[in-house]
Amino acid sequence: MRIDISLLPALAAAFMLVFARIGAMVMLLPGFGETNIPVRIKLAIALALTLIILPLHRAAYTIDMQSMAPLMVMLVLEIVIGVVLGATARVTLSALQVAGSVIAQQLGLGFVTAVDPTQGQQGLLIGNFLTILGLTLLFATDTHYLVIAALNDSYAIFSPGEFVPSGDIAALATRAFAAAFKIGMQLAAPxxxxxxxxxxxxxxxxxxxxxxxxxxxxxxxxxLAGFLIFAAVLTTMMGTYMDYFIGVMHQLIPRS
Structure with a gap:
């Protein structure tokens, strides 16, 4: 029996392209891309997602194995797309740090810092608490599945091999940073x-x-009064943040 293996190089190239997009996104995702998570765990998650998504979008990749230049260009584009998607999700988490900074300043706790476990650097204590609480709620409510759905539907927004419009990326980044700062200030409004x-x-x-x-x-x-207010409005604050995060993820899912 003769087995035809001529398709293996093209399949391997498609696998690397999909892995480049997913791996770049996973390295920046909230919860998955934190500095205290071992790199092997991140790579295992990216590999598992690649094995799931590759059969769904294998036909979208037109690969010419006769030349390496187009393949390298596609690889760079896939990494850029993954970074854009991961950074968009990561910026949503900074809204909690903005809110925590404002709250700490109003309570007179602006000098109380601790190591932020998500970033591995010093951060205000209340901001760190809100960040960890936000990550916990994202996984407890299964909202992280929206991130995977956005990754899957990113192939409808950013087709493989097409150049990413720099104007659209700049507009997306501007809206993401502006929305994060706006939500952070709204959370700290009380x-x-x-x-x-x-x-x-x-x-x-x-x-x-x-x-x-x-x-x-x-x-x-x-x-004392600030912590009483904090305890009273914490549920509403986190509910508002979850609605904001879900809204950002739905913007990346064109069919929803």
Whole structure:
């Protein structure tokens, strides 16, 4: 029996192209691409997704094995597409860091820092807490499946072999950063109001009672009142963030 293996080089090239897109995206995804996750785990996840998605989109790749130049160009384009998709999902997580920074400043905890486990660098404690809570909710509610769906449907938006329009990427990045900052400020809005009212009250109190050490009285009271407000609005905050994340993922899924 004679087995025809002439298709293996083209199949291997298609596998590497799909792996380039998925691997670049996985390295930046929230939850999967964190610095404390071993690289082997990330590669295993990317490999598993590649084996699932490759049969679905194998026909979309037109590969000429006679020349390496077009293949290398396609490889670079696939990596760029993966980075764009992964960075878009990663930017959504920065909204929680923005909200945490504003909240910490309003509560007088702007100097309290700890190592952010998702980034491996120093971050404000409340921002780190919101980030970890957001990641937990993404997996607890199975929202991470939307990321995989967006990856699968990215072939309808960015066809293999086609140059990615730089204007569209710039517009996508601008909208993603603007939306993340906007949502971060909206999540911290109750604390902005609290900080304004509380500081105005301290100013009036300082004028009425100059002999009182307003700072030593105000800081513990601000922390106590701020944490009470934080406990009261935390559920609403995270619900708003989840709606925002789902909306961003749906923008990457053209059929939804």
């Amino acid at each position: 604390f902005l109001v609290f900080g304004l009212v509380f500081n105005m009250g301290l100013g009036v109190l300082a004028r009425l009672m100059p002999q009182m050490q307003v700072y030593f009285v105000g800081v513990p009271l601000a922390i």
